[in-house]
Amino acid sequence: MSQLKTYSELSRLRTLEERFNYLKLNGIPTNPTFGGRRLLNQTFYQSPEWRRVRRDVILRDAGCEMGLEPFEIPGVVYIHHLNPITYEDILQRDQKLLDPENLICVSFDMHEAIHYSNSEILKMYKLVPRTPNDTCPWK
Ligand SMILES: [Zn+2]
Numbered sequence: 001m002s003q004l005k006t007y008s009e010l011s012r013l014r015t016l017e018e019r020f021n022y023l024k025l026n027g028i029p030t031n032p033t034f035g036g037r038r039l040l041n042q043t044f045y046q047s048p049e050w051r052r053v054r055r056d057v058i059l060r061d062a063g064c065e066m067g068l069e070p071f072e073i074p075g076v077v078y079i080h081h082l083n084p085i086t087y088e089d090i091l092q093r094d095q096k097l098l099d100p101e102n103l104i105c106v107s108f109d110m111h112e113a114i115h116y117s118n119s120e121i122l123k124m125y126k127l128v129p130r131t132p133n134d135t136c137p138w139k
Helices: 016-023 035-045 048-060 087-091 108-116 121-126
Strands: 078-081 103-106
Touching: 016 108, 016 121, 035 087, 048 078, 048 103, 078 108, 103 108, 108 121
Parallel strands: none
Antiparallel strands: 078 103
């Protein structure tokens, strides 16, 4: 098994590319959500504890892609578990479900890319020109 990933380590990396390479899962199969398991997932993601931690992580990361300014996520913010959670983790309310050290803000596309190790997404960012006002507005 690979070494545990942490937000503290991730936050020391200063480019999207480095952060992506740190986070990507290299096709490790993770948390399939089907049947009764999907229901359990939904229950977890609707719980007050999850909503509170989610809000805290979005504030910490200023709503930015992999927590890196100034790459503010334009649409829905997804919260990715650095060390993917399993069905058993949810059943047992494992600490890593709600530990901010195990959580990071990502866009939908980046989330897919992390899970399926598709580095094509980084090209998207290189095509976007940086502007002087291109920062997270609340930082
Ligand atoms: Zn994820």
